[in-house]
Amino acid sequence: MDWESRVSYRKAAPMRAEDQARIKDELESRVAQAYTRRTEQGGPRLSEVLEDSLYHERRRLKEDRGSPKREADNHFWDQVQAELRRASETTERTLLRRVARHYTEEIAGNFNPRVYQSVTRALPPALGLLLNAVSPLKLVRKLPELPSIDEQVVIQGEVEHLHRLHDLGTVIMVPTHVSNLDSIIIGYALYRMGLPPFIYGAGLNLFSNPLISFFMHNLGAYTVDRKKQDPFYKDVLKEYATLTLESGYDNIFFPGGTRSRSGSIEMRLKLGLLGTGVSAYVHNLRRGAPQPKIYIVPATLSYQLVLEAETLIDDFLKEVGKSRYIIEDDEFSRPRQVFEFMSKLVSLDSKIHVTVSRGFDPFGNPVDDDGQSHDPCGRVVDTARYTWRNKEPVIDADRDAEYTREVGEQISQSFLKDNVVECTHVVALAVFGLMRARNPRLDVLRLLRTGGSDEDLELTAVYREVERLLNELRAKAQRSEIRLGPSLSGDATEVVTDALARYTSYHNRPAAQRRGDRLVPSDRNLILYYQNRLEGYGLQPFPALTKDHRALSSR
Amino acid sequence: MATRPKMAVIGGGPMGRAIGRILGKLSTPVSIWARRPELRERLRAELPGVEVPAELKAAVEGADLVMFAVPANELELAAKHYGEFATGDQIVLSATRGVGPGFVLPHELIRKQTCIRKIGVLGGPLHARELALGRQINLVVASRFPEVIESVRALIAGAPVALSSSRDVLGVEVAGAIANVASLAAGMSEGLELSDTARGVLLTHGLADAKRLGVALGADEVTFAGLAGVGELIPRNVTSMDRHLEVGRRLAKGETLPSALSAVEGHVEGVATAKAAVERATVLRLKLPLVAAVASVLDQQASPKEALEAVLHLGLELEGRGRARA
Known part of the structure; x- marks a missing residue:
């Protein structure tokens, strides 16, 4: 298929400045109306909402001393506080609108319509070149040629289907998330597929990273400040995403919320942002939009090696509740390490698979190539009816949350099915399985800490276990329950050799290494990390993750 | 609405x-569809204010709520048929107490055969005869959609019904399904002329089994202490219970299962439920002593006497948060 040659221009319309302005205005009045209505129906008074915002923002500003806009923010909230003290109901409404505007400016502020436009029109150069263009100058001088990893990114799955849905409505792409490289890879994959950039919410912290902030702008990112705990901020954010969808801009939401710390596939998803799909659809129906439909398309990203594996698993293994929601100082923030990682990918011919799954409507029904929804028996469904109350499309937060939960289940299933498993995962699963079987009385955390009774394992035992797993995985792949990567085409011996080579190539300490006819699990945490990718397939008699850890990994 | x-x-x-x-008395527009023509005739004669169309399509088209009042073994087919005409705005209620093969619960079955999302299930000590006599009844409706509960409230406004609501669809269904199995055991204990205490102990075991299985499947344990759980075990004649009691009594007197089943009117869901529950429990590595005992009688692996006495000799572990520490 020649996706490269068929860039879609119909919807490649860049976010025009007037769209930006209109979205901001509409957002302000929509949020204000919603809150006023809530007050009238016995909900919190506007003054309480504003006091809440003040409280949360003051607290954030006190704690987050590094915030770039600290002074300006403090000044803004001083003003709000002063005016709130003697506010009438009308002033309260005005104040609420001002706070909404304040948040919107930050959310939309980094979105540069001009860059979005230029990226959309002029095709971006190869990924390697893009990386070169943004690498700090010093790095480029020292290492004149950054490897081109174009060849390493394999795009597969329902690409034509995605094109169809993109033409027929607005797409929300929901990828798995293990690395900060994901957004770059997804952006690049969209380009290769001949689709215009999708817009997406990126963490504020990423904008201060020189390497990525360039991409953020190019992908059409808006800003999400995950340090802001104010519920009103979250509503503004959701409304912003809703409005971009209504305006026909395809979006990317990472439904895991944050990078998977454990390395496992996200099974419990953050559904808040995803729920905007239903809201946007209802608004579209109400105003009679010509293409009202919203489609949700999962994309599974699979890496043989993960750039930030060590930091992520360390964070995961911190005592439950002490791990960090936002990590700013990981491998990703070190350009040299990103460079090294990229080089390794190329030299080992390590593939990154982007697998596009079939789409769903915002109610969890599968959709066909004509954008029609189907019930489980294959009958066409009139989706507008899901939104009806007294025959009118309406938004109902409780109802829509349930619809979104159904979508979440479908997404998780797609992730499991389209996960591309590689040698690094299978060998880790085999090694960890053997370690557990030999130390039945140690729980996972103790096993990780002490290593258990044996310092190493006989290679023959590892081969046998890998063999068993390969057989099971091949049977699963036949039933389309998982996908096997190219590194699993050989026999058990080859798979183990390949995995050991890859472990050694990039990480500070390899997950496992060979010593004579023994295999030493040298970094047990990494073993856990890579084996976790195969959690949820029932390949081992006991799950490695405790309930607490599973919960943690998908907060 | x-x-x-x-x-x-x-x-x-x-x-x-x-x-x-x-509903006819409340002058709610209601239509009933029955598969068999002779049943439709009877309905027309008995319920003059109620529409009884020959086609399912005519019955469900334009309905705000659709209720399944069919035995568990007919639910799949009925749901599939209804799925032809179902629309996403409709609310579907299920009064079926029982499961499909593989312990598929009614709401799962409806979900698999239709486009419907807004599903509610009915539970609690619902007694068709009391319902018919116009006495006050107590009803549990469980749904994850608040809209479903609101609609049921609107539907029964003015009727002698006390409505309790729950979000625990799974729990209410498991409680209702296992209650039938417990009724089979209670019937057997009557047939064997065991004491009233023994009957109570067996029912309590049934409830404990239901809770264990339900919680393993994701239900809320509180449900089993409520109207849909213990609440429907105390009265003797809740909906499907009497025919289950009767079958149990007959089995205890030495009748074969086919002969006992042919002696009662209506489908005895507890039979299939017991088998499916045992299979499911094996996969989940759960012990369900009472359900297993009933299943072994139905399979002719044990006599009612042996099976029930074994259960009566078991201790009943108290589980849950309030567990006393030794």
């Missing part, structure tokens, strides 16, 4: 008829 919602009932058995009668 501003006006009285329009209701369609699928199934013309005792439950369907009772509901038709109550």
